[in-house]
Amino acid sequence: MQQRVLTGITTTGTPHLGNYVGAIRPAIKESRQSDNLSFYFLADFHALIKSREPQQVHQSSMEVAATWLALGLDTDNVVFYRQSDIPEIPELCWFLTCMAAKGLMNRAHAYKAAVDANEQGGEDPDFGVTMGLYSYPVLMAADILMFNATRVPVGKDQIQHVEMARDIAARFNHHYGEHFVLPEAVVDDHVAVLQGLDGRKMSKSYNNTIPLFLPEKQLKKHINKIKTNLLEPGEPKDPDSSTVFQVWQAFASPEQTDEMRQAFADGIAWGEAKKQLFELVNNEVSDARERYNELLQNPAHIEAVLKEGAEKARSYASPLLTKLRKAVGIHSFS
Ligand code: TRP
Numbered sequence: 001m002q003q004r005v006l007t008g009i010t011t012t013g014t015p016h017l018g019n020y021v022g023a024i025r026p027a028i029k030e031s032r033q034s035d036n037l038s039f040y041f042l043a044d045f046h047a048l049i050k051s052r053e054p055q056q057v058h059q060s061s062m063e064v065a066a067t068w069l070a071l072g073l074d075t076d077n078v079v080f081y082r083q084s085d086i087p088e089i090p091e092l093c094w095f096l097t098c099m100a101a102k103g104l105m106n107r108a109h110a111y112k113a114a115v116d117a118n119e120q121g122g123e124d125p126d127f128g129v130t131m132g133l134y135s136y137p138v139l140m141a142a143d144i145l146m147f148n149a150t151r152v153p154v155g156k157d158q159i160q161h162v163e164m165a166r167d168i169a170a171r172f173n174h175h176y177g178e179h180f181v182l183p184e185a186v187v188d189d190h191v192a193v194l195q196g197l198d199g200r201k202m203s204k205s206y207n208n209t210i211p212l213f214l215p216e217k218q219l220k221k222h223i224n225k226i227k228t229n230l231l232e233p234g235e236p237k238d239p240d241s242s243t244v245f246q247v248w249q250a251f252a253s254p255e256q257t258d259e260m261r262q263a264f265a266d267g268i269a270w271g272e273a274k275k276q277l278f279e280l281v282n283n284e285v286s287d288a289r290e291r292y293n294e295l296l297q298n299p300a301h302i303e304a305v306l307k308e309g310a311e312k313a314r315s316y317a318s319p320l321l322t323k324l325r326k327a328v329g330i331h332s333f334s
Pocket of ligand 1: 154
């Protein structure tokens with residue numbers, strides 16, 4: 001059976017090496033397996049939950065779109081669109097909201113984390129919690145169910161949301177008839193979770209990222225900032241506890257990885273290891289960086305690509321929504 005693969009990217013930041021290695025690179029690879037029908041979208045409605053800076057939301061959407069296009073997403077083969085271009089999604093979101101148990105939402109990790117933090121700080125449990133944050137999983141369920149996606153590639157932190165989408169879909173099906181396929185989360189354990197400058201997981205929230213398309217000089221500077229220890233040149237170094245080595249591994253061939261492992265054992269200087277790392281990473285991203293910068297100079301082109309994607313997406317969403325409206329009892333009188 002043809003799989004429908006779907007995933008969303010929240011547009012709140014500038015894509016970094018961790019996003020590239022953990023999500024973008026595998027997704028683009030997957031998108032080229034022509035037996036699947038893939039949907040990739042900019043989750044800009046979700047961005048509003050995290051960011052109230054219009055300029056940031058807008059800029060990030062454009063950067064994320066340009067990144068995916070620059071890295072060679074084949075938009076003839078996949079459906080690439082902006083969530084906010086699909087009016088069927090918020091409408092479906094409301095149908096699902098009316099089916100989703102509040103108790104289910106109470107258990108969502110992101111909401112619970114906010115409540116826990118408030119309780120620890122002696123605040124009201126719901127302090128600062130918007131309905132957007134609370135209903136986040138319902139909007140995500142609408143994203144997924146709108147296209148009857150079968151496989152949803154996500155990070156571990158999103159598995160619960162996909163399971164909630166299944167629950168909501170099953171409940172809708174039970175009540176209104178079999179309209180939705182139950183989606184499955186796909187977590188690729190082989191994909192590296194990249195460490196950031198300080199050795200923790202590379203993440204915008206830790207402010208320890210290396211943006212993917214930094215100008216060459218700045219990329220070099222960032223790589224030089226990766227935290228190391230005080231071992232001198234000539235002293236053997238442990239690759240497995242080193243962020244430099246970990247990032248190397250995410251970009252290198254198995255042979256190059258073996259060579260670097262040996263170089264660590266032989267006491268390569270940190271400066272030299274970083275220099276080689278810069279060259280390796282720069283080599284992999286430099287062509288795409290050029291295309292990225294060209295694309296950002298030509299927003300009309302990005303817009304046109306997304307509009308075309310939205311049209312394709314709506315050719316799936318709109319007939320399903322017509323059926324769903326009927327199923328819930330909202331349709332023409334005559
Ligand atoms: N919540 C996802 C994240 O933060 C982004 C997202 C929104 C998504 N809608 C989705 C992912 C639908 C998969 C399917 O990473």
